[in-house]
Amino acid sequence: MNGDAGxxxxxxxxxxxxxxxxxxxxxxxxxxxxxxxxxxELRLIDAGREPGGDLPxxxxxxxxxxxxxxxxxxxxxxxxxxxxxxxVYAEAAxxxxxxxxxxxxxxxxxLEGGLRDSRGVYSLTEQNPLVGLDDxxxxxxxxxxxxxxxxxxxxxxxxxxxxxxxxxxxxxATRGLCGLLPADDSVRDRVNALLPADRRIPARAARLYLPPxxxxxxxxxxxxxxxxxRPGDWRKLVDAVLRVSTWRAGxxxxxxxxxxxxxxxxxxHDRRVTAxxxxxxxxxxxxxxxxxxxxxxxxxxxxxxxxDVARDQADSAAEALAERRARAQRLRGREQRAxxxxxxxxxxxxxxxxxxxxxxxxxxSGSVPAAWRAARDAELEAELYAAELDDVEDELLRLRHRIAxxxxxxxxxxxxxxxxxxxxxxxxxxxxxxxxxxxxPDPADFADLLTAVRRDLPALRVGPQxxxxxxxxxxxxxxxxxxxxxxxxxxxxxxxxxxxxxxxGRLDLRGFAHYVRVHGxxxxxxxxxxxxxxxxxxxxxPRFRNARTFPVxxxxxxxxxxxFGAHVKIDRSGGVAPRLHYFDDTRGPTAAVHIGYLGPxxxxxxxx
Numbered sequence: 001m002n003g004d005a006g007x008x009x010x011x012x013x014x015x016x017x018x019x020x021x022x023x024x025x026x027x028x029x030x031x032x033x034x035x036x037x038x039x040x041e042l043r044l045i046d047a048g049r050e051p052g053g054d055l056p057x058x059x060x061x062x063x064x065x066x067x068x069x070x071x072x073x074x075x076x077x078x079x080x081x082x083x084x085x086x087x088v089y090a091e092a093a094x095x096x097x098x099x100x101x102x103x104x105x106x107x108x109x110x111l112e113g114g115l116r117d118s119r120g121v122y123s124l125t126e127q128n129p130l131v132g133l134d135d136x137x138x139x140x141x142x143x144x145x146x147x148x149x150x151x152x153x154x155x156x157x158x159x160x161x162x163x164x165x166x167x168x169x170x171x172x173a174t175r176g177l178c179g180l181l182p183a184d185d186s187v188r189d190r191v192n193a194l195l196p197a198d199r200r201i202p203a204r205a206a207r208l209y210l211p212p213x214x215x216x217x218x219x220x221x222x223x224x225x226x227x228x229x230r231p232g233d234w235r236k237l238v239d240a241v242l243r244v245s246t247w248r249a250g251x252x253x254x255x256x257x258x259x260x261x262x263x264x265x266x267x268x269h270d271r272r273v274t275a276x277x278x279x280x281x282x283x284x285x286x287x288x289x290x291x292x293x294x295x296x297x298x299x300x301x302x303x304x305x306x307x308d309v310a311r312d313q314a315d316s317a318a319e320a321l322a323e324r325r326a327r328a329q330r331l332r333g334r335e336q337r338a339x340x341x342x343x344x345x346x347x348x349x350x351x352x353x354x355x356x357x358x359x360x361x362x363x364x365s366g367s368v369p370a371a372w373r374a375a376r377d378a379e380l381e382a383e384l385y386a387a388e389l390d391d392v393e394d395e396l397l398r399l400r401h402r403i404a405x406x407x408x409x410x411x412x413x414x415x416x417x418x419x420x421x422x423x424x425x426x427x428x429x430x431x432x433x434x435x436x437x438x439x440x441p442d443p444a445d446f447a448d449l450l451t452a453v454r455r456d457l458p459a460l461r462v463g464p465q466x467x468x469x470x471x472x473x474x475x476x477x478x479x480x481x482x483x484x485x486x487x488x489x490x491x492x493x494x495x496x497x498x499x500x501x502x503x504x505g506r507l508d509l510r511g512f513a514h515y516v517r518v519h520g521x522x523x524x525x526x527x528x529x530x531x532x533x534x535x536x537x538x539x540x541x542p543r544f545r546n547a548r549t550f551p552v553x554x555x556x557x558x559x560x561x562x563x564f565g566a567h568v569k570i571d572r573s574g575g576v577a578p579r580l581h582y583f584d585d586t587r588g589p590t591a592a593v594h595i596g597y598l599g600p601x602x603x604x605x606x607x608x
Contacts, residue, residue, distance in 0.1 A: 013095035016072075016104050018088045018177050018245040020124060020150065022115050026076050026084045032109040033059055033074075042107065046272055055084075058264070063107065066318045067311075069093045072104050073264045086110060089264045093311045105176040115176045117150040122179040124150060130183040131159065136190045143191070143199050148211055151244050152179035153237070155206035156188050157225060164228040167206070174241045178208075208237050214244055443481055445472045446598070453488055453595075459495035459586075460488060461594045463550055468598040471578055480570050480578055484598065486523035487568050487580060490516060495593045498586040512566070512584065512593075529572075533565040537605050547603050548581060550596030555589040564596035577601040 030047060037044035042063040049057045056077035064070050072090035090104040105111065115124040122128040142148055155167070159182065171180060183201055192200040201207065204225040210218065221240060223233045443449040446468040453460055471480055494515040501509055508518040517527035538544040545563060552562045562583055570578035581597040
């Protein structure tokens with residue numbers, strides 16, 4: 001650790017050595033160390049002393065964990081002039097830094113022992129300002145004649161400003177080992193007048209005055225004011241202070257390397273002074289008796305290399321553990337967020353189920369279902385009355401035909417009495433809309449019907465998608481054929497009359513329903529069977545509206561499709577209820593009526 005001559009050997013970056021002077025209170029260091037142990041500031045491992053005397057005494061301690069772990073020894077002995085001297089050795093897990101580590105001198109409580117230079121007049125723990133002094137001759141001994149045993153930093157600056165931050169860090173790292181003397185300009189000028197040129201205080205700079213016995217080894221380092229903010233320069237000053245403090249061959253504390261080893265590491269009747277070392281596996285290895293110092297040193301030397309490897313492994317393990325802990329923390333955060341989301345979703349699901357149940361209960365017991373049922377009943381009742389009205393109108397048309405026929409027969413043969421030779425009516429009782437007119441085709445099925453329409457009714461356009469074959473084969477198919485033909489004939493007449501009309505104000509040409517109301521009797525078709533459009537629900541429901549949308553020529557609608565809401569009820573009864581859907585373009589580009597659908601009733605709210 002130290003050389004006997006020629007200056008100290010460089011220390012490892014993880015080692016710390018220092019020596020100094022203190023007053024008699026330093027002998028009570030154990031009391032302070034025990035209190036620190038009990039408060040958890042450090043771990044007091046053991047205490048020892050040489051046999052036959054009160055001094056020297058030694059305490060071995062540790063503090064920190066992982067990469068911040070430190071082991072240290074404190075030795076107190078008699079110094080020069082009846083004072084007390086101390087030695088400190090510490091080993092850290094990582095290199096010492098003046099920025100984030102507490103110096104072992106401070107950690108062990110030595111700053112409370114009134115540390116001072118053994119021969120000088122300045123404190124090693126407090127500032128010694130040289131400001132406004134009239135008598136400065138006593139300082140000549142400090143700077144020129146070597147009345148010092150410790151280094152001292154003298155700096156000259158504008159004292160109206162606060163201390164530079166790097167100077168404060170230097171002070172914290174060397175407190176107890178180095179004096180600090182700020183000097184104003186007047187003191188500097190008067191002291192420099194008494195000193196040789198090579199010992200003078202520099203202006204606006206900091207100079208570390210090394211002990212006189214050290215000057216031959218290294219010149220005093222100086223930091224000018226423009227470099228006060230550079231940490232590297234101050235680090236060099238800290239290293240110089242520590243090197244001086246570890247080598248006392250020329251000073252009042254005369255100690256060689258072997259003496260250091262003996263005080264710090266040899267057995268010294270070591271004993272526990274606390275109930276619990278609280279150090280885990282971090283223990284020193286005292287010998288069984290007063291001998292074995294060499295064996296112990298060999299053990300420590302071999303253990304040092306193992307310790308370095310173990311520290312590297314511990315650092316790697318600590319980093320891996322920190323990463324795993326961070327990852328676990330992130331996973332716990334994600335888990336907590338997922339649990340919160342799950343709780344919110346569960347609460348939302350419960351609330352929605354409750355609202356659904358309340359809505360169901362309201363629908364079952366409230367006025368909405370009753371109103372819906374009443375509306376449905378009214379709709380069914382209206383359908384029933386409409387069917388009865390159709391029957392009445394059909395009966396009225398039949399009676400009119402019979403009356404007209406009898407009047408015609410009476411005009412031709414007044415003696416006929418309006419009866420046929422067999423006493424029956426000249427026209428069979430039945431629905432005139434079911435009987436084909438004179439000269440009308442007699443289609444065998446609906447395919448023949450479409451052929452006749454395309455051939456004989458030029459004002460009608462039948463779409464290629466029209467496929468009424470589902471209406472064939474029913475009990476009422478023949479009646480549906482005759483009624484459909486009569487409806488189509490009326491549509492053709494309506495289209496031709498409307499296209500050729502010059503009087504657009506005619507009531508019967510306002511729409512097909514109006515036309516049927518005037519001319520439907522000729523074909524036995526009632527105006528109540530014609531619907532000019534669909535209900536609002538059918539129009540606004542995509543499924544129902546799409547079922548009634550069919551192709552049309554582009555001149556009718558640029559999209560090629562149109563909604564065929566107008567329709568004729570071919571029959572009201574039965575499950576089929578045939579419908580014929582048409583699109584009125586008689587006033588449009590084609591001047592025709594387009595047939596989009598002929599078949600069973602399309603989907604609607606009533607059928608679904």
